[in-house]
Every structure is written in structure tokens, then in C-alpha cells.
Amino acid sequence: MKLRTLVLGLCSASALAFAAHAETITIATVNNGDMVRMQKLTDDFTAKNPDIQLEWVTLEENVLRERVTTDIATKGGQYDVMTIGTYEVPIWAKQQWLLPLDNLGADYDAADIIPAIAGGLTADGKLYAAPFYGESSFVMYRKDLMEKAGLTMPDAPTWEFIGDAARKMTDRAADINGVCLRGKAGWGENMAFLTAMSNSFGARWFDENWKPQFDQPEWKQTLDTYVTLMKDAGPSGASSNGFNENLALFQQGKCGMWIDATVAASFVSNPKDSTVADKVGYALAPDNGLGKRGNWLWAWSLAIPAGTQKAEAAQKFVSWATSKAYLDLVASKEGWANVPPGTRTSLYANPEYQKAAPFAKMTLDSINAADPTKPTIKPVPYTGVQFVAIPEFQGLGTTVGQLFSAALAGQMSVDDALKQAQDAATATMTEGGYIQ
Amino acid sequence: MARAVTTQHKTIATAAAWIVALLIFFPILYTIITAFKSEQEAIQGFSLIPSGTIESFREVQAQSGYFHFFLNSVILSVGSTILALIVAIPAAWSMAFSPTKRTKDILMWMLSTKMMPAVAVLFPIYLIFRDTGLLDSRFGLMIMLMLINLPIVVWMLYTYFREIPGEILEAARMDGASLWGEIWYVLTPIAVPGIASTMLLNIILAWNEAFWTIRLTTTEAAPLTAFISSFSSPQGLFWAKLSAASTLAIAPILIMGWFSQKQLVRGLTFGAVK
Amino acid sequence: MATRQTSNLARFMLAPSVILLFIWMIVPLAFTLWFSFQQYNPLNPIRDGFIGFSNYLLFFNNPAFAASIINTLLIVVSVLLITIIGGILLALLLDQPMWGQGMVRILVISPFFVMPPVAALVWKNMIMHPGYGVFADIARFFGAQPVDWFAQYPLFSIILIVAWQWLPFATLILLTSLQSLDGEQKEAAEMDGAGFFSRFIYLTLPHLSRAITVVVLIQTIFLLAVYAEILVTTNGGPGYASTNLPFLVYQKALLEFKIGQASAGGIIAVILANIVAFFAMRAVGKNLDK
DSSP states (O other): OHHHHHHHHHSTTHHHHHHTTSEEEEEEEEOOHHHHHHHHTHHHHHHHOTTEEEEEEEEOHHHHHHHHHHHHHTTOOOOSEEEEOTTHHHHHHHTTOBOOOOOSOTTOOGGGBOHHHHHHTEETTEEOSEEEEEEEEEEEEEHHHHHHTTOOOOSSOBHHHHHHHHHHHOBGGGTBEEEEOOOSOSTTTHHHHHHHHHHHTTOOSBOTTOOBOTTSHHHHHHHHHHHHHHHHHSOTTGGGOOHHHHHHHHHTTOEEEEEEETTHHHHHTOTTTOTTGGGEEEEEOOBOSSSOBSOOEEEEEEEOBTTOSOHHHHHHHHHHHTSHHHHHHHHHHHOGGGSOOSSBHHHHHOHHHHHHOTTHHHHHHHHHHOOTTSOSSSOOSSOOSSSOOSTTHHHHHHHHHHHHHHHHTTSSOHHHHHHHHHHHHHHHHHHTTSOO | OHHHHHHHHHHHHHHHHHHHHHHHHHHHHHHHHHHTSOHHHHTSSOOSOOOOOOHHHHHHHHHSOHHHHHHHHHHHHHHHHHHHHHHHHHHHHHHHHSOOTTHHHHHHHHHHGGGSOGGGGHHHHHHHHHHTTOTTOHHHHHHHHHHHHHHHHHHHHHHHHHTSOHHHHHHHHHTTOOHHHIIIIIIHHHHHHHHHHHHHHHHHHHHHOOSHHHHTOSSTTOOHHHHHHTSSSOSSOOHHHHHHHHHHHHHHHHHHHHHTHHHHHHHTTTTOOO | OOOHHHHHHHHHHHHHHHHHHHHHHHHHHHHHHHHHTEEOOTTSGGGOEEOTTHHHHHHHHSHHHHHHHHHHHHHHHHHHHHHHHHHHHHHHHHTSOOTTHHHHHHHHHGGGGSOHHHHHHHIIIIISOTTTSHHHHHHHHTTOOOOOHHHHSHHHHHHHHHHHHHHHHHHHHHHHHHHTSOHHHHHHHHHTTOOHHHHIIIIIHHHHHHHHHHHHHHHHHHHTTOOHHHHHHTTTOSTTTTOOHHHHHHIIIIISOOHHHHHHHHHHHHHHHHHHHHHHHHHHHHHHHO
């Protein structure tokens, strides 16, 4: 055993040596429910492609991102298929790190992919990643609590209404918080929410000359609204709440409203996990009457690194996992409610899906309401609704996220947080050569 | 009379020690308990009595087959420990029995190699591993873990060997033992407790190393630290599944630690006893 | 006794360890030094090249830098204090005659076997979580508002977790040392009518000093490098409240992919570690030579 290990380790090309017989492709993926489900359905793929073996690397989101980015940047060649988001795709495509997906098969029907999603995954007219599931964000609310507060949720609420309703629904004695929002620091955590929110207030990260805009009144208004709303109607410890924490709170009936990813709808409406499954209503993300809503756009997508030796097999897999047939497969095995949402227009026209997923229409409307190329009211030099698609954003977004999280926790004033954010952004952009 | 005081004293000491011990052990105990709860139960407030479902274990096993990761953890921790001992025993012997003016400096220098923050050298190491084809290989990772723990191993063995009286060796030499014979037939048996406890400590350290084992592996060589990373914060309720995965990840080393506790303690003194 | 033959052999046997560790030290160090003078961001390869001391300046001028140095030292010192004082108390307790001593000892040393990410995940989700943690349950039982540990006391929370992991190690070493204390000496002191405290101060504590030095030395090496616990729990925040130096380097390297700055941070960390080690090792050296 030991000797074999040594030998295997020493002849480093072992992976290639094996590939001669049956090709093994390594897929890096995030540990979300839809991906875990895909892993369990692997048999269907290997039955259709007996010469391809699949190896899964399932990692927590942050570790996954760290691993695949390190690997692709150093051309380590450890993965044949990578699960990445709409943030990475344009940056990596520009570096020519990804293979264009031009061989997905005759019946793939790329035109069926929801245009807003496809737009975020396309560069120079070529698709560089295939969406596995897509999401926007919207308001989930408790119909019963809304009624008790004597209010009716409009389909397209304003921030004013949300603030008003949240305060009325809050009942500290009964441990009910009017609204649950993300507070945990991270560019994909609180900053996803806050950047999307800021769009509806007319704020932007940078002006056309890449000058940071945190010193502008729009950002102050965004952050003031957020911090006071959370103080008045948010749960305790909100500054460490991310998607999961809020999900658990909402499922336990402790939130009146929750503004977060549309994929959450399938969790909160699932009676197995949720105590409020039959009481949830949905509405578009709020706006401020300025013509933009505070919803984001994201798609976990499958991409193939340019360094892979097994491009053909990898494309076969990507095509299988993001095809219409895969949706049917999940539906037949686990029901329509468990189908990965947000990728194909045809799914939303399917009456069976509409029946199983009452949030279907609202999800599609939310996705369609987001425009990565024109995220906010004023013009911007970047793409991305809740992020800025430049390599520096991960670090900068997280730094700013920490500052805003500190403001939420009351450890820093809103003004200080904004000032430090402006300084950090200016330093990063100067260092990156955006500001001369 | 004296006896009564002793019993009273013993009762108080027992009670106090058990309370403290249970408090310290509580996080682990509660994790094991939660592993046998359903996801719903897990977030329903404090309870020490689980429903006893093994659903979480089943789901964890279905998502990431445990055995592969477990086997890698065993191979990596034991393998790197053996490599480290092979290199360290002669070094420790030499420092303990032929000390020079610089021995102490060398020891301190060895320990100082552990001061470089791992993350700062990730990129260079990743590039080296890529170019030598050692990414995701058990052998590469074994070398890595060996290097990381070597200073501690050398030091621990050195302090243990130093306690062995030199006269024993002289006696052996009188009997005409060669130098190698001296090491293997005379020294080693005396040193076994020290070597055993060094080995155990090193296995624990290697088993629990969670930076390189995640960053330098993909599938083939991935140990339990990578296994845990796929359960740390997925979407949806995860408390019970995380507990099940954590229980599985720490159980082998915990059980090994419990059984070898006496051996571990015997040599774990770093020469601090006298 | 040290014939020429033995000393040659000794050198020969020492060589593999020294050579291996030397390579292991010098190769990464050389790379890191080299990168620390480069602008190297693999995500933005267009702007690569030599930039002198800019990386160091950027790292120094980072508002998180000062906080990270303070936090690093706070973590090391606090955890050392907690584990040594707690370890001595625990060792004294475990040294008493009692029923089930073996089992008690097993329970006490268990945290040492738990891998850091698991320890952090367990404390974060099962114990200190403001909604579902045991602490919150206890607070609610007494009708109090649950504390959001990681937001309100981030550094304290991390110190608590790390101290929990290292307390067993300190206890074990101190206990072994305590048990080697000569029984006759103890009895003699008792006969002299020395009370528990004077016995502790004049007899036990001096006896333990060497064990304490060992604990300080070994733990300092590991505590200077604490980072997994921070990554899992607070992510360095809120603000920079729980960012230590290794975590700051981690952020530069694996979040921002500013390898140049991360390398500069690494070099700074090595220098800091060596300053700390210089004092620690002087003390240890003196104590170990006795």
C-alpha cells in the first residue's frame, strides 16, 4: 500500500496515465443543495457516457473560490470543470483562462437561456460558462404577520413601505423581527445586498473615471436607511448573519420579511424544513421611485479552464448538467420544486413548474429586472449589479463589507465607515492603476 | 479521623474535577449529540437527548464518501510521521550525545523555521508543487507535513534522549557494540516511550493540519480536513449535518488519543520535568 | 568520550534534518523576498514588475496593519495567560486523589485532538451562535438577551476558542511536571506547617517554571500563526477588530491575490515572529540550561 502510494506520488502524471483508459474529469463545485443533488444524479451521465468518469470536489464557497482562483491563475491544471459565478466569468474570459463553450451539442438550445443570465456569461459574443442555476433577489414576507399589521404588500414595494411595515411587524416580546437582512462581512455577503440596495438609491461604486463614490450622499442615504432599519426592526446579532443565518431565522418564524436570493424561496416554502411554509408571500425587491430596484443577479455556472487536457469530455459534462434534459431528470426524481431555477426560459413556461413553484413568476421578473451592464441610475465604467467585475473587487468589497458590518454592529458610525471605505477604495484603485 | 478528612477531600476533588472536565469536554459532547438529531431538532433549542436518527450521517456519507478521506488522513499522518522520525532520530541522537557549542542554536533555528506564515508562501509552494507534479499527491503532502513538524519532533526527541544516562552507552561500547548497534540495540529500546509519544503527538498535529492539506489537494490525496470543508456552511439548515461530519472527522484521532493517552503523556515533557 | 569518529558520525546524522529544514526555510523565504519587491497579481498580470519597497509601504499604510499587530500580540499573550493559569489550576486539581481520574483526564485533553477548523465551526455554530448556540439558550433561560459574541466581542471569542484548544496541552505538560515533584519534599514542607499557598509559591511554582517555559515556547510558535479560527468565525471583523497578522496576509494573498503585498506581509511576520522568539528563546534558553 505504502509503496504504491509512493510510486503514485512520484510519477506525477498519474492522472494522465489513467486517462488513457477511461477519462476522468475533475469537477470543482460549491456545497449548495442543487450541486449536491447533481452529484447524486451522476449515474445518469455516466450511463450515457461510459467512457467518462467523474470526480467531485465539493467545497464551501470561500474555499472553493480560493482554490479554483489559485489553480487557474497558476495554471495548476487540477480541475477540468469549475463552478464559478457571474463575477469571475468576465474577468477570467478576458484573461483567456476559459474555453469558449462552442460544442455543447445540437439539442442544447443556448437561445433558451434567460437573456439577462446569458449576458453575464458572455464575452465577445461567446458563451464562456453555462449557467447551472441563476438567481436574483426579492422580498419574502409573512402574509399572516403582514395582515396582522394591517398592511398589504404591493407586488413592487418601495423602501418606505418596507421600512414602515418592518417596524409595524416587529414584536420583540414574541421574538419577531420585522426584517432580516444580511450583515455578515464579505463581498458576496452583506455587500451583495448593500450594493444592490444602493443601486435603488442611485448610488454607485465608481464614477466614469473610476473615482470611488462613497463620499456621495446616495451612499450615506443607503447606509443610514439600512442601519436604522436594522436597529429598529432587525434581529440581534445581525452583523454576523449571512444567507444561512437569515434562512434559519425565517424558517423558524422569526422574521416578518427577508430580502435575499430568489433560491431561498424553495427553502422557505418547503414544509419539511420551514415552519412557515404556507404563509410566505413574494414581492419584487424595493425601489425608491428612481427607476432601479434593489435586486441582484447571480448565476453559479460551469466553466472549463483553458489548461484542461480533457476539453471534450468536460464540455459533454457541462452540456449534460445545464441542459433541459437535466431539469426533466431532476423533476422526475425529486419533483419540479427541486429543479435548479433561473437558467432557462422554457422552465418558466412549464405549467407543472409554475404549479410546484409559486414563486416562479416573481423569480423570473426579478431576474429580468436586473441589468448588469447598467446596474444603477448614473453611468458606471463597470459591469455587475451587486459587484464590480474587476479583479480588485473581491478584496475591496470585503474590506468595505467589514466596515459596513462594523457600522451595523454599532462599533463605528456610518460616516466613519463611509470615510474609511472611500479611503480604502481610493488606495486600491490607485494601486491598480485605474486612477492615474 | 484522618481517613474521614481524606474521603471528604477526595469527594470534593472528584466533584470539582468532573465538573471542570465536563465543561471542557462539553463542545465535543454536544457536537456528537447534535449529530444524532434531525436538522429541525438541531435548531430547536438546547437539548441533550437526541432522537437518535442517523439521517445526518447517511446524508454526509452520500455526499462525500467518508472512507476515502479517512484513509488519506491515516496515510498522510502516519506516513509523514514515519518520515519525520527517520530523519529526526539520528539528529536528536547526535545532538543529545555529541552536543557542541552550537547545538542549542541549531535547535532554536529549527524551531524558528516554523515562524513563516504558511499563507505567505502558498503561491511559491503551489508553483513548485505544480512543476514537480506533486499537486494532489499523497507523497508531496507527506513531505510537506514532515517538514512542518520536523522541528517539534527533533526537539521532543532531543529532550527525551538527553535524559538517558551516558553510562549505559559507555557500557555498551565496552561490550564492543558498534555505533549503529549502540543506537538501535541500546538506545532505541530505552527511548521507545519517548519515540512513541513523539509519534503520537506528530500524528495528531499532522491529522489536524488544515492549511496545506486543503490547498495542495484536489481529490486523490484529500484528507478529512477537505471533507469538513464541504459541510461548513452550505445553503439551508446544516447544523446536524455539520455535527455529523465533524464527529466523523475527529472521532478516529480522538479515540486514538484516548487509548494512547498514557503513552502520549509519558514523553510529552519536552525535558520539562527535571 | 567524543572521539573524532563519533563527532563525525554525529555531524553526519544531524545533516539530513539540517539540510532539509534549511531548504525548507530558504526556498520559500527567497521566493517570498523576491515577490515582496514585485507587483505581482495573478488576476491582473498586465501590471507586473519590480516596484521596490512599495509593497512594504502599502502594507504598513494599510489601516488594518496596526490593528493586526496588536491583535496578534493580544491573542498570543491572552491565550498564554489563560492556558498557563488555567493549566496550573487544572493540574493541581487533577493531581488530587479522586475517583475516575483516568476518565477525567481523557475528557480534559480531548480538545487537543480536534482540528482547528472543526473547533471553530463547533464553537461558532453550536456554542456561541446568537440564535442557536448553547450560550444563547442559557441567556434566554435566565431571561437575558443573547449575546452576539462574534460581533460584540470578536477578539475575545477567538481567544476563548484558541485557549480551549491549547488548555489541554498546557495542562498535560504542567501535570507531568507537577507529578515529578518529589513527594518527600512536599511532605517535609507540610510537616513544617507550610500552608497550601506558601507551599505553592515556594515549592511548586519554582518547580513548574521549566514546564511553563516549554508551554510558552511551543504555544507561541503556534499562536503566532492562528488563522483558521478567524477565517471560520469572524473573517477578521467587524472592521479589523479580529484581524491578526497571518489573517491579514491571508486576505492579501487569497482574497485580493496581491501576492507582492502578501509576501511583504510574510516577511514582516517573520521579522515580528523572530523578535518575539528572540525574547522567548532567551528566557527559554536560560531556563532550559539549568
